[in-house]
Amino acid sequence: MVLSRNQHKRERQQLLVQQLQENPFLTDEELAELLSASVPTVRLDRLELGISELRARTKDVAEQYYGQIRSLATGELIGDLLELEIGKRGISVLEVKKDMVFSKTQILRGHYLFAQANSLAVALINADVVLTGSAYMRYLTPVYLKDKVVANAQVTSQRGSNFMIRVDSRVGGVEVSRGRFTVVAKEMREL
């Protein structure tokens, strides 16, 4: 039968996928070694499986990452910055619009509060790349459509490149959420 040959191939391709899952940064040459096949075979397999080359894979991962940081960090600050003392404190305002609330309840979707606080926390830190290490939020009161959320962030402590930042958000003076973020600063050179 033709099966056993196909099976051999399938097994190898499965192994290939598996290897890449464990370590997506393998070159075709390394893969060939691992699968004890030739480089062209690996390439054919990748082609059949629709797996792109190392550099494209790497690039996509990196872009996604960078995009993620940016969208939650410097690039797209959620809310409008009112005050900013880098390394110390900052204030931003977020106006709740209709696409941000649950249509039934008119309550602001939680992650907007999270994002506002988080992006403000990150904005306080002046570094090439800023990561949120951990975040803990406490939602106190629901926020509604047309509310204006004022987020107040303050660096509470710093150990090396790790910053602890507290962010409390208020609507008309009433505290609606309180959050604490651990933010890690990285310089481009370190990357």
Place this chain on the structure above:
Amino acid sequence: MVLSRNQHKRERQQLLVQQLQENPFLTDEELAELLSASVPTVRLDRLELGISELRARTKDVAEQYYGQIRSLATGELIGDLLELEIGKRGISVLEVKKDMVFSKTQILRGHYLFAQANSLAVALINADVVLTGSAYMRYLTPVYLKDKVVANAQVTSQRGSNFMIRVDSRVGGVEVSRGRFTVVAKEMREL
């Protein structure tokens, strides 16, 4: 003076750094265009500034990212897994140890709860790469040294590759935190 030449150079190099900060995925050619200088000049500048080539930069970012996912995902689940029905629900237990609490108050540092819940949420999803899109946690009761935190996660909804997962954590039957995570599943092929 030699200054004006040096100054010209310095300005260009500053601009280079700035450009890379905005978009680290620029080739030397693109940089040359942006700085209206030649490619060799850009290379010399990079050399002087100790900035590595595009592909190395990309790779490092990607590796860091991948490492991060892994450490917060499959790799290092915070807490011990008790039950797991992939795509549906799971339970993990975290024993609070001395290095996890604030020494003054003996209260568990919030990000452990966050990490336990988050990593459990991620563990429910069976994909090559799982990202936490957004997370909102509500801390209800402080958790103390030697407590055993039981986190209970449940997939509440799924839209495409976006999963909503609810995680509630209890200590001796008392709810200590409640969290909701939006988790995004990505297959290797898509990367």
Place this chain on the structure above:
DNA sequence: CTATTAATATTACTTGGTAATAATTTAAGT
């Protein structure tokens, strides 16, 4: 007006590929 530095050009080489084609195994079916 020349010595010096900056800037640019040029060349040979490297990695990790794509794409296409040709040659060679290998196991299957008869």
Place this chain on the structure above:
DNA sequence: ACTTAAATTATTACCAAGTAATATTAATAG
């Protein structure tokens, strides 16, 4: 045992985005 078709491997020409080294051409400070 022999053929045949798929699977595998080899080979070749090419590309992008570099490194590294050297040569050449401004530009300008003294």
